Amino acid sequence: MTWLKEPLLHFAVVGAILFGGYSWLNDRHVEATAAEPVRIGEGDLRWLKQTWSSQWLREPTADELKGLVDDLLNEKVMAREAQEMGLEKDDTIIRRRLAQKLKFLVEDTAQLAEPTEAELRQFYAANPAKFETPGKLSFRQVYFNPEHRRDAAADATAALGALSANVEDDSIEGDRLLFGDSFADTDEQALSGMFGADFAHEVVALEPGGWRGPVKSGYGFHLVLVTQRTATTPKPFETVKDAVLAEWRSAKQTELSREYLVELRNKYGVELDDSTKAALGPGAATNVAAQ
Amino acid sequence: MIRKPLTITSLVLLTVCASAVARAQDAGTYTVEEAGQAIKARPYSPYAGRNFPARPLFGDTHLHTALSFDAGAAGARLGPREAYKFAKGEEVISSTGQPAKLSRPLDFLVVADHSDNMGWFTDFMAGKPEILQNAQAREWYDMIQSGHAGEAAWAIVVTFSQGKFPPDIIYQPGNPAYRSVWQSIISAAEEANDPGHFTAFIGFEWTSLSKGNNLHRNVIFRDGAEKAGLIEPYTTQPPVGSNNPRDLWKWLRNYEDKTGGDVLAIAHNGNLSNGEMFPIIEPVTGKEIDREYAEQRAHWEVLYETTQMKGDGESHPFLSPNDEFANFEKWDKGNLDLSVKKTPDMLEFEYTRSALKNGLKLEAKLGVNPYKFGLVGSTDSHTGLSTADDDNFFGKISTAEPSPERWSHPFMANPKLGLKIMGWETTASGYAAVWAQENTRASIFDAMKRRETYATTGPRMVVRFFGGFDFDEADANSRSPAIAGYTKGVPMGGDLTQAPAGKVPTFLVAALKDPIGANLDRYQIIKGWLDAAGEVHEKVYDVAWSGDRKPGADGKLPPVGNTVDVPNATWTNTIGAPELIAVWKDPDFDPSQRAFYYGRVIEIPTPRWPAYDAKYFGIKMSPDVTMTTQERAYTSPIWYTPAG
Amino acid sequence: MGSRTKLTGRRLLRSQKLARAIAVAFAASFMATAPTSEGHACGYDSPQTASQGFLNWLYPDSLYVVGAISREVAAGRLPVANFDQTGPDLFGHRFKLTATALEQFGDMLRAASPGPAALPSVSLVVVEPMLWTRFDQGPDGLRTTVHVPGALPGDLVLVSGEAVITEIAARRLTFGQAVERGVVRLYGTAPQIAQFLLSYSDVGASDSAVETSQKPVFSLASAAAGSPHFASMQSHPVGIAPAELGCTPDHTEISFHEGERQ
Structure with missing residues (x-):
């Protein structure tokens, strides 16, 4: 363990020496440059007040203002000092x-x-x-679950034939999907989160009116009837x-x-x-x- | 110079708990009575005026950026703006120069940088004169200038770790530089916040570490800049800050009183607290926790981060010997810095399930349950990149971003005690799922307050969990189970009170796999209860599963199987089910006993992140590296509380 | 021949010293956390992690070599052997290999040096173990000192990885190619960088004669053309805005790779 501490100790010593040297230099410079005062004027004061108010939504109190001026003075003298030292x-x-x-x-x-x-x-x-504003979509879907069907895509296609004639027709019972069958004012990102990006991409492009599909999602196949679509519009x-x-x-x-x-x-x-x-x-x- | 603009300590002394009590009881949970009123008000169309959440929002409540001292020191160069950008689904270049993009955007993110010394490191590296005027800082600086950057780095980290940081340059409330760091975090959140699409919460982490024991809390504001900008984050270094959670609660109270805003706190990594996260004996006082502690904790800490990169915190095999899924991403070697070895007696006070159980005990005694929390997962990533997917895992810290050897680096070690945690043991986890109506700060925050949340270890599976006294099979078969769920019962995080005569709690459970993820193995309900003798118990029930598996003689369902091809880091969805749904009735119900129930959804086995690394880099790893995982989700509990 | 033998002998001696030094360095990195009593450690900080992290700030984005090396390994352009460690490296074997490669690299620089005054002082760090090596003018030509604490003021700094130096030392990769692929990054003044690239881009070429003959001019344009994927990736807008954070250093003057960020 001692060897682990050694470098730290070593650098602490080096640091102390450096610090000593630094302070000594520092002192000398303070004397040498004392003649040139650092000024804080009315403009500085106004600027300080403004910055404060924009952050705190009120005027600084007298004490607070004094603190701000102190800080600014410190900064200025330090910057001057750094310059003097050629840092x-x-x-x-x-x-x-x-x-x-x-x-x-x-x-x-x-x-x-x-x-x-x-x-x-x-x-x-x-x-x-x-x-x-991204476009929004209201739609209904009928789900064909590959887990429950031999050929979900074929079932969906067959069902589409029966449905297309009448858009009001909701006699076709698909399989139950946890998200539900009816969606209002959904955007592509939300759709993508629920069904996957490909599904979302395909469905947002569908024209309203009429059952379409089958559309593939992360869960199986869907027939989709877009009831309403709002285009992406400038705000x-x-x-x-x-x-x-x-x-x-x-x-x-x-x-x-x-x-x-x-x-x-x-x-x-x-x-x-x-x-x-x-x-x-x-x-x-x-x-x-x-x- | 004026000091501390906020005289926090003096204000908090005025805090009384009366209002806290009222709020604790009124945490916004559903009750069956309220739900019943909702059903009467319902119009003919089941969807018209429906105001319950239709889909869960996924996010991360715990992400660090370069502004966290340790993250910056470990090389993270991405700040809050990049973090929000990445969470929104944009591609960014990571701190090691690698293009990074999420599989899909998150819905929300909390940048929660460590409040202690927040922003100091980046300012120091920028050579800020206010810092360099300090002798100690100057010494470090000179070390760097003279070619000893490595030693300087370590010296700085050690000094900070030991709490010996020079007080006049430490970044904490009162230091103007600290205020400007906080303001920059706030403006990053304000800019990224996009109500309806993406929520950027303002937050920070209060990183309390007492003797190396993790007592961290993430603080999340419901409010925007106009309120969060009036304060500065609470820290832990005395005298300005404190390590004691009670002081944090006072600070939170003070924030709400002062600004009229709303705030909550989420604890995490009890597994590294060495028995101090969910105490019965309060570590600070050495006495049993009192009613005030219970009230304050229940009020402010409505959620717990149960899974994240530093291990999973649901339960432990020692505590749940009959639960074959309890041995999951287990980190039980010691506390956060491995300075003290873990002993089995500590475990009860650091895991979620045992805390929920002890909460029942304490409630019976104190009248308030301090550990009545809902569950979320989050990453705790220190890279500015909120990644929880095993095939897209950017690691815990920037030096652990994808590389052929990150798996083999020790993550941390204490050779004196013979303790070591390897890089491959970090977990690609997790996210918070929130059932909020809208993607806004207010809506998500309110859902968090009513605990309508669940934790996932990364996959975005959809999990429903409703409790009531009247669910039946038909509800599970209905077209929209959620309607039955909300109208006949309460969602996750809610309460059931005294069972009507002859009635037994029933649960409507449903889960849908991540649309681009793995199938589901099973849905389990975990019940914990307090018996008449004051003892707590737990039991795991399988309530829905894939295929036609039958429970064996021991009542246990056989494993789902395993399709993982480790060398190729692939799996197939030929086993498991995309959807699980069932109604379950508690077979062992005693109406006089306090109980809680929560759901656990298990995925089929999939490759763990080292398997993806091995495949991508074409490398071999040692045989002890875990290559497969079963990702999961944990719902917030529903509590049953008998009358009286 | 005589001087060659002498050189080998000296190198051997140096290697022994080295091995000791490296063993210590390595043990240090395995020591990881010094247990802390009260404070804010996040547990995983180790001297190695901290100095790697520092590097990314001192030489802005120097850890991009980690990403570049990862990509090269995945693409099969850097050997995996260096990373295929299924057991602990108890005897510092890997470090002996690295140190030998660094010595060899130094010898190659010496051979390629156009003249005694042409080699600026150069410090090279291999990031995995954070091992620094300094190449400077000694009494009899270029001197290689493996395991120094860090770069001295005014040094040209090279940031790279173990596998990269090993490949150059084995003459399977030229220094110029390594720079093109981003697995070496240079930090210094523009003339320093230019001078070094001009003189040493061909170090590592399989025909050692090239090292002393005419050197083709290395250019950024050829870097981009030689590796289109890399070029497009590196020019991707990273979107970090240092000024917004008010805290990251401006590095206009010192990074050769500056254009990669916006």
């Missing part, structure tokens, strides 16, 4: 963190963006699949406005991030030496931004 320079995690922070900023911009009604409507029209814009906005923002965010990265690359310029280019393949430098 971001040779540290992948810090570097990534900074990049991430910038990314958040870009994304926040998208989150705060307020599209015009026209923009939203245009987005809604361009992405119909995102904002629709009225007014009712899904919030969802459209959310989708718009998420699309906008992707778009903005991409544009921003392209801009950044243009701003700083990207140079890959020839061997790098060759190794990464044609168009590598430009493609990355497009992803």
Whole structure:
């Protein structure tokens, strides 16, 4: 067991040394940079209040506000300190963190963006699949259970001949199915859950009026009479406005991030030496931004 | 700096139990009287105005994502949004780069990340300065920077496990970063929630672990962001949180009082609690549980997660020696971290059936049954992927996602005690089936509150279970047994009170196989009762089965057979039946004795997940690996309570 | 010949040391949970699981090699022998094999090295046992050190699996093919990665002469063309949105495989 603890102990010691060194460095920097105060202004205060209210649905109390300001100050001095220490320079995690922070900023911009009604409507029209009510189906079924019949499919076909003449006819007794014989306002997903995907797929395509089949399910064969079918319809814009906005923002965010990265690359310029280019393949430098 | 925005502890002290009592009695279960009124009000058409549930909704009440400390540390990178997407049937790329998709969508999902240190790991790995300013965190960070990531990882896990995490950086209520993690979980659920099609519940797991004994509870909100966003999840690390379930109940009460919302809690893995999940002697006080404990527990914990990846919790061969199906996915080596070995005397207080039995005993004594719970299954997966199918099993943690050798990795071990659980022993289980009218938060939650639920080990079989005094053969032969079921009796989770003179409880039972799954072997009813001498008993009855099998001299039905081709990981539906239905009358009924009845539906044998792995990867496994299984469903019980 | 013998002798010596080191490492991974008294362990955490898990964050999506290896095994392109363990590996046999393969891989890198300055410091981790190996410039050429704690700052990091290195060492798989198939992933700066691929893509080719001759240029385009299924799978939109969680690291700069996520 002792060997198990050894590495931990070892690293605790290393950690302690590092921590000691860190604190010492830290102290020195505090002195060196004390002259430049970190400022919190009215804008910060307003922003803090807003964030708080959006989460808590009320204004922060005086105490709470004080706490928020404290936290913000801490964050700011820490960030300043990290910069002073040059932490971001040779540290992948810090570097990534900074990049991430910038990314958040870009994304926040998208989150705060307020599209015009026209923009939203245009987005809604361009992405119909995102904002629709799936079609619903009311139907009756007669079940032919292969467990109880020699040839359930043949029985179903024979019964279909007798039924087709009159859609009101319900004289044919099929076998009992636990789900019942009559279904109202069911969508494809629910049907698929009950009978299996193939059955659902086939039945949603049936035209109302007239017995059809046999349709195969996970349980056997069915004759199906669709009594009512509503098509998949777009949800009225007014009712899904919030969802459209959310989708718009998420699309906008992707778009903005991409544009921003392209801009950044243009701003700083990207140079890959020839061997790098060759190794990464044609168009590598430009493609990355497009992803 | 102001501390804790919610002064939970002070508020909970005000909690009184009077209202809890009222609610406990009024948990929304059907009674025969209510059902009788429903029948009178029925119009001519049996379907018009029918408001009982037509099909069960399947879901998972217990899924972890990268935001759970342990899930993230084990490499999970999928968050709540991906988890909901996957549950809705979309394809996602798993944390080990494998495309993953469910055979069909789930109807609902609860992302239940561990509340303690929720989101910390992912923030730490992102190098959040608020975390790195802490000396201990900085030390870990430097270890990683200097090429000792492995040691850092282990040091972090051990520090957290031992409860020695630096208090000023631990993610818990009061820390602004914690609030933002919680807000992100809430918004993921709000976005995924699609009433009528898919329900995304807001929830979390309260991960109480006392001396390594699992006392975990999943907390599920009926409400949306406007209420759940007013609080932050309850944790276990004192002083902010607590390991004591009573404190959780107070917290739940406080939530409802404060927000006017509704919430419930589901316990799980009693099998790893070393006798503490369903106590008679309360572990914290060392005294027998009192009426208040019973009331609170009955009120808040209306469901129990009886099957999941860390083993099945219905019963144990030691407790049910005459039940040949009790030895199923058994995890009985120790507690959750295998720090204490299991002894047989613990078993009675950790399995579903014995808890239901002890509940009758306690009810007779205290007037309230603390263990009057319905049943669900769920995954407890830590991958963001809610998979419970054996042919599509993404494992318990991300490092156990499909690979040629996941079966052979120890899942956990304690060599000091000689205890080890192997990777292949994890169970591809389970889901929660809920008889809700609509696929909405409200409708599913309400069905949970009335315990109209059942557990499955993965397959989506349809299971009906009704109790009443007047069911007869004709009801089993009717076109729509559910109509008889709801009009003449109560569904699973309900209550039967004093039997009318000369009447005996009858049960209308029905099961339909998963439309893309295996046939059914049998439908059993398990009865537990309390005799006049105060002793509890149990008995398993076969009530419907496939084929023309006859019970033997010992009263036992012969096995259904086995068509599993292990090398090819296939089976055929040439045995078993797609549908089972019957009316059963209790042959041993004594109207003066408290009893419960629940249904157990057993599938024919099918390949277990290692068989699919062996076939897919073309590998051999050691002979001790279990290759076949008999999947099953457990219904919530119906209780019989004599008058007086 | 003389130097060859010397090398073998030294390798043998090193192997013995190695075997000991690995036995310890392995015992550690089998120790799994240190029993805890009070807290929040989920039981299954072991040093190995935790470091594997960490890897997936430190080198984003590095555990994708696990999925890629699984797929390759299922497709019959990686041998199952490595995984066909029906009994416990009591004497660390498997680890000796892995260590030998790593040494061999190091020797192959040395042979393929275009010049003494051309090899950046490279750390390789095989994910199953989380065993790290470092290849760097020693006094007499490339030096292989099996079982180091982890990568040092500035290292090019290779993430792979035991079977992959074994196959390369046995010259049944080239390093370039392994990268194409996703069973090796590279993490470092773009020039580091490019340089390494340029120099070592053919390591593992059955004709050892190729290792010192002209090297064909490795490109992403050829990776996609060579394995259409893989390419389509890897480009699938995974849908993770790190920013939404506010917690996953941005890895624009360091992952060669970055384009796979969106």
